[in-house]
Amino acid sequence: MHPFQETIHSKSRQRKETYIKGLFCCMTIAIxxxxxxIIGYMLHEASPVxxxxxxLKAPERGMKAGGIWPALLGTIYLVMMSLIVAAPIGVMAAIYxxxxxxxxxxxxTVNLAVINxxxxxxxxxxxxxxxxxxxFAGMGKSILAASLTLAVMTLPVIITSTKESLAAVPMAFREACWNVGATKWQTIRRVVIPNSISGMLTGFILEVSRAAGETAPIMFTGAVFYKAVEEGNLFAYNLTDQCMALSMHLFTISTQVPGVPEAIPFATAIVLLGTVLVINAFSIAFRIYLRSRKRW
Amino acid sequence: MQYQRGRWSRVIEFLIEWLIRISGISAILFVFGIFFFVFKEGAGFLVTKWKPIEFFTSVEWYPTSLSNKRYGILAIIAGSASVTLLAMMIAIPFSLGAAVFISEFCAPKLKEVLKVLIEFLAAIPSVVWGFIGLMIMNPLIIKIFNAPIGLNVLNGGIILALMSIPIIVSISEDALKAVPDSYREAAIALGVTKWQMIYRVLIPAAKNGLLAGGLLGVGRSIGETMAVLLATGHAVQIPNGPLDSVRTLTATIAAELGETEQGADHWQVLFIIGIFLFSITFVINLIAYLVVKGIRIQAGDS
Amino acid sequence: MEPKIEISSLRVKYGSKEALKGLSFQIMKNEILGIIGPAQSGKTTLLKVVNRTIEHVPGVELNGMVSIDGVDIFKMRDVHALRRRVGMVAPLPVGLPLSIYENVAFAPRTGGMNNKAKLDVIVERCLTQAALWDEVKDRLHTLGTKLSGGQQQRLTIARALSHNPEILCLDEFSIAIDPVTTMRIEEVLKELRSSMTIILVTNLVQQARRLADRTAFILNGELVELAETNLLFSDQAVDQRTKDYVGGIFG
Known part of the structure; x- marks a missing residue:
């Protein structure tokens, strides 16, 4: 027999391989x-409202009608405040x-702590x-306390992504800077950071997406079921106020308030999900864009 | 040299380097802070009234009983364990399959697309997953299994599986990617099929990473709060099957803390559950960390 | 001639591996000292000691003394000032991801110089010295990393010259560039000799022969022989290993 001729044995092996590839493919599709x-169904259910x-409207008639403005604004406050706190600490921790x-x-120990x-x-x-x-700090239930909690929780997101982007800057650049007498910090500020800014921004975006979706950490630290704020006013909350938040609002109207028309929680869920997915899509698009214009 | 750095830039540099060092160890401070403050709130009860044997072995959870308050969390532990177990039984095979497919079988373009989709899956907030469990899965389970209620172990397990799949897939895929191409080439050169190569070469070589991925999936499932709060029903009981409702550790805290008086026994017991949860996830993460470090040591030797 | 750099019983250990095993020699003012030897013999380590960037290597252990103009470099408090006295050119060209102008202005800027007019002068002088000015003078504000390898290596030399160093160290600078560029840089070095001391570590034995006043042969972290280049490359080399290496029998 010719040595390279296909045998029945090798044919069956090939068939088995096709089956296995198909199986794995199906598993991926199943995920x-x-x-x-789900997104399609939710969009369909939410479309009426x-x-x-x-x-832009506040909830009306005991949350059975109207909109989600106070919750949307509250989420923006919480997210921005937590980013303001977590971003510098996270970036500096990653630099360290x-x-x-x-x-x-x-x-x-620090690495282990970040993972934990x-x-x-x-x-x-x-x-x-x-x-x-x-x-302990006496902040009471407030936007401040809730956003600090979110900041601690989302710190690892920023640390991890910043650290990765710093590590991607070639060691040769640092050595070249040290060789001409630049100090460590000058090297970091003038060469390392400018070339890893993309990773930092990706980290910030992911932090925002994560913080926007969290419910449990703000439940007992600053989010309330209902709070009346002026419609359309971007500065309606004080940092010492409690606030509504999208995620908390979704939880409230789908479990705590009887008789809410189904479209309202679906629409709230879509707004929350849409916000988070759009932010993520933005981060991915940004990453692809930056990959295309590498500086070395 | 005819020029000199200004005093200011040196002072600023000095201050910034100290800020960086302090921020650097902040993660340690926060982990200790979490343990300390959660412990602090539960300490009074823990020291004076806490009966560990009853706490861990009794199924009687009656924190609001007027005559005889009882704090046994066995049924709640069983709730967490059952949901996590079911979630892992679904998530681990699917995640491994997907990780192998993404890393070994699919074309580069498709790979990018799949990874983005999995990233999206990871981004869905837990309260939205809970909402999906409540509004979509619940009626489906009632219809398909003819169950009296659709908020149960099965519902929570499926939701948690979908939530932990992205993390397991991404860590497993990293682990497979980290196996040197020379292994693949050597195996293929011996004339084995791709499947044999994956099964006999790749998976054994990447086993630490795969294990770590699974562990982190478990950690994520045990710690998940909003999704299980909404999707598993509210029955403190040891489940007999996947169609029974349960209550998890996390859901218990989330559901009851708002209605207890600050500093009361019930309040403190909820913080003790918090310490318990913290300890479990700490140990799981520690093991995962050590397992991953195991890979590094091996890779360094070769 | 007076010595510029004195090295005495210098030992360097990376963990358990000894890279330099007790070197002692002097480098004279305004000479080009060629250092030859096979890979892994400790040449790069020696240069890293001279500007103390060796201290960034984790787990390194140093013994012995190195002095510049009679001052022990390990006792200098401002290591960055030391590094501004020593220009260093690495084997592979490293254009920093900054504009060509900023690449050269980088060192003066980090040293505290912010006067635009003076920086302009420095940039033009250094790029001219490195034989790069004519090629890049019209695009000084484009990225340095987009230059060709040979241009980047000359940019690296311009950067190393930008803080007026007294000593210039070149570590196998021609490893990644074409012969024509190598020749141009060699011409540059001959001109620089009058104003600075040059240490030329090279993998090309003939390059040392063309340029160096004296040449040192280092093998496995030990100084085998240091002599006038003419002598070292003639039959008068003392050590048989030198003869073999120079003659191309090993290495």
Whole structure:
């Protein structure tokens, strides 16, 4: 027999391989399909009330009608405040880990702490925020306490993504800078940071998306069921106020308030989901754009 | 040298470098802070009245009883465990399949698309997942299984599976990607099929990463709050089957903390549950970290 | 001739691996000292010691003394000032991801110089010295990383010259560039000799022969022989290993 001739044995092996590839492909599709089906169904259910008015009006008649403006505004406040706190700390922590820390027990402990911080259940973060910010620091239930809780919770997102982008800057650039007498910080500020800004921004965007969706951490630290604020006024909340939030509002109207027409919670869910997915899409598009214009 | 750095720029540099060092260790401070403050709120009860044996072995959770308050969380632990177990039984095979498909079988373009979609899946907020469980899965389960209620272990398990799939897929895919191409080439050169190569070479080589992915999936499932609060029903009981309603540790805290008086026994017990949850996830993350470090050591040797 | 750099019993260890095993020699003012030797013999380590960037390598252990103009460099408090006295050119060209202008102005700027007019002068002088000015003078504000390899290497040299160093170290600068560019840079070095001390680590034995006043042969972290270049490359080399290496028998 010719040595390269296909045998029955090799044919059956090939068929088996096709089956297996098909199986894996199906498994992947099985993960993706629900995503599309669910979003489609939710959009369909939400369509009767989804409009600009829905976004810009306050809830009416005990949340059985009207819109979600106070919740939308509250979420914006919480997200922005948490970003303002988490971004500088997260970026500096990442700079420490990537540029300053040596290979020693302290660095390993910090890395472990970052991983753990990311793994702490959100409800435990809520307990922490309640114990530390609301009660111990005396902030009371407020936007401030809630956004600080969110900031601690989302810190790992910023640290991880910044650290990755710092590590992507070639070591040769740092050595070249040191060779001409630049200090460590000058090197970081003039060469390393400008070339890893994209990763930092991606981290910020992901932080925003994560913070916008969280419910448990703000439940006991600053989010309320209902609060009347002026429609259309962007400065309607004070930092010491409690506020409504989209995620909390979705939870409230789908479980705590009887008799809400189904389209309203669906529309709220779509707004929340849409916000988060659009932010994520933005981050992905940004990443692809930046990859296309590498500077070295 | 005819020029000199200004005093100011040196002072600023000094201050910034200290800020960086402090921020650097902030993660450690926050982890300790979380433990400390959660512990602080539960400490009074923990020290004076807490009966660990009853706490962990009794199924009687009657925190609001007027005559005889009882704090046994066994049924609640069973609730968390059952939902997590079911979620992992669904998520792990699907995630591994998807990770292998993405890493080994599909074309680069498709790979990008799939990874983006999985990123989207990971981005869906947990309260939205809970809402999906409540409004979409619930009627579906009632219809398909003819169950009295659709908010149960099955519902929560499926939701949690969908939530933990992205994290398991991405870590597993990283682990597979980290296996050197020379392994693949060597195996293919021996004339084995792709499947044999994956099964006998790739998966054993990447096993630590795959294990870590699974562990982090478990951690995520146990810690998940809003989705299970909405999707598993509110019955404190040890489930007999997937169609029974349960209550998880996280959901118990979320559901009851708002209605308890600050500093009361019930309040403190909820914080003790918080410490318990923190400890579980801490251990799981620690193990995952060590497992991943195991890979690095091996890779460094070769 | 007076010594510019004195090295005495210099030992460097990376963990358990000894890279330099007790080197002692002097480098004279305004000479080109060629350093030859096979890969992994400790040449790059030696240069990293001279500007103390070796201190950024984790787990390194240093012994011995290096002094410049009689001052122990390890006792200098401002390591950055030391590095501004020593220009360093790495084997692979490194254009920083900044404009060509900013690449050259980088060192003066980090040293505290912000006068635009003076920076302009420095940039033009250094690019001219590095034989790059004519090629880039019309596009000074484009990215340095987009230049060709040979141009980037000359840019690296311009950057190393930008802080008026007294000593210029070149580490196998021609490894990634074409012969024509190499020749141009060699011409540049001959001109620079009058104003600075040059240490030329090279993988090309003939390059040392063309340029160096004296040449040192380093093998496995030890100085085998240091002599006038003419002597080292003649039959009068003392050590058999030098003869073999120069003659191309190994290395």
């Amino acid at each position: 993706i399909i629900p995503l599309i089906l 989804l409009s600009a008015d829905f976004l 880990l990537n540029e300053y820390a040596g290979d020693n027990w302290l660095t390993r 911080l990311a793994g702490v259940p959100s409800i435990v973060h809520a307990l922490f925020g309640l114990g530390a910010f609301v009660l």
